[in-house]
Amino acid sequence: MSEHYSDKDVQREVTDLEGKSATAARLFDIRRIIGGLFVLYGVIVTIAGLTASDADIDKAAGVNINLWTGLGMLLLGLFFLAWLKLRPAAPPPPGATPKDEERD
Numbered sequence: 001m002s003e004h005y006s007d008k009d010v011q012r013e014v015t016d017l018e019g020k021s022a023t024a025a026r027l028f029d030i031r032r033i034i035g036g037l038f039v040l041y042g043v044i045v046t047i048a049g050l051t052a053s054d055a056d057i058d059k060a061a062g063v064n065i066n067l068w069t070g071l072g073m074l075l076l077g078l079f080f081l082a083w084l085k086l087r088p089a090a091p092p093p094p095g096a097t098p099k100d101e102e103r104d
Helices: 007-027 030-050 054-059 065-086 099-103
Strands: none
Touching: 030 065
């Protein structure tokens, strides 16, 4: 028993899969992951720096290293997220296939 699909059905299915692929590519963009982690850790380390005792600061030669490192991480994370927002990942061109699938 063979099922016959019209060209419209095949084209609709291809369009749906291309849309899902583009959404997945944007969702798992490495800039989002790196930016999110740096922002999260930056907030944590900045809070640790804001609550540092005088003894902790004296250990680091009078520099509140947690505060400065946390702020740097926070800025780097925000940079990655801004980069993602300003230059989103372009979806693959229609008809483009990975090299492995071209051999079929």
